Amino acid sequence: MKVMVSGHVELPALSGMEWIKVHPDRPLPPEVQEAEGLVLWTLNRDFVRRLLEAAPNLRWIQTLTAGVDHVLAMNLPEHIDLYRAPNLHEELVTEHTLALLLSIARKLHVLRDQQREGRWFVPHPFGSIHSKHVLIWGYGNIGRSLAQVLQVLGARVTGVRTSAGLDDEVPIITTADFERVLPEVDHLVMVLPSTPDTRGVLNQKVLDLLPERCWVVNVGRGDAVNQPDLLQALQKGQIAGAALDVMTPEPLPADHPFWSMENVILTPHVASQSDRLQTKMREFMLENLGRLSSGEPMLGRIERSRGY
Known part of the structure; x- marks a missing residue:
């Protein structure tokens, strides 16, 4: 499975997963057309919109931010599942x-x-x-x-x-x-x-x-x-x-x-910033994408009607 990942997020190698790095200030690589997942760490709505338009096969989005309102505002197609990261922040x-x-x-x-x-x-x-x-x-x-x-x-x-x-x-x-x-x-x-x-x-x-x-x-x-x-x-x-x-x-x-x-x-929206954040991200994604690989439900599925 090909999965897009926000550029500065470093994820561990995982069997069956191919990471595609995407950056807000760079052209999108052609592989995004085949991506089925997106691991997102950004509040940039224009960038999120670009990704949605460029990835017709997208089935799920895992956001690593504390809130998901910036993604819900995109009016996601019903077939795309949205996940937050419980216990990360x-x-x-x-x-x-x-x-x-x-x-x-x-x-x-x-x-x-x-x-x-x-x-x-x-x-x-x-x-x-x-x-x-x-x-x-x-x-x-x-x-x-x-x-x-x-x-x-x-x-x-x-x-x-x-x-x-x-x-x-x-x-x-x-x-x-x-x-x-x-x-x-x-x-x-x-x-x-x-x-x-x-x-x-x-x-x-x-x-x-x-x-x-x-x-x-x-x-x-x-x-x-x-x-x-x-x-x-x-x-x-x-x-x-x-x-x-x-x-x-x-x-x-x-x-x-x-x-x-x-x-x-x-303070400038830094409550969840830490020198441990990348480590916590990797640990969480290793667990959640491991669940996906083994056919188990991923953690943190968002109920769109409630907004969280």
Whole structure:
């Protein structure tokens, strides 16, 4: 089987698989016409569209990104199955989110600014993750991984997803319970995918329910946040701050107010980046394509109607 692979992804040799390297900035090799699979690591929709048009025999796409919205937006033919990579990003996004939360608690972003100014000042009050109430909005694999770490540090964690219940002692609510829970929250962590149901869900109505001490942390998708509403809430002091790894658009325009706001921490969509990522990719693809070769179902099949 011939399988197209995003150029910088290095996959191990696998019996019965022939890799065809494809690059956004290079002509496509003629072999793509015979490709039945695609291993994708890019958010470039124009490139994805080129691949779809050039590969009439394509039967499945394995995306290695945390979200699949950029591929679903292509309106894939029904005969093409789409797969995500479960457990590939949980550890890394958990670490990045924890870093943001610790920066908030220990004011590392403020202290770094002071260092650059050569200024010695203690910006009271410092905080702690211990005993804080963290609400994880989008409680999937990443949310579960993050909850485990936060509980070890003494935080009280609540998850939000489409069905309520209990998940490893973490209470799970739906958005129908927001009016009861949001006023108690210290940190609202968003790990939502991009779907029609999640776009702009952090809006003025939700922000109005948050206490002034609350920080919003977004490591999911930028379009889940109504940015004008968030900006207004930050400027008015309605909430304490925001830590954003994802924004709309990306990159954020150079003149956007977020860049210069002391109570905003920005990172350039790097929550899943790591020196271990290539190794994790190879391990996952070895397992998943091994399953394909042996006739077993691949892991991570996407339900298109749900968007994840």
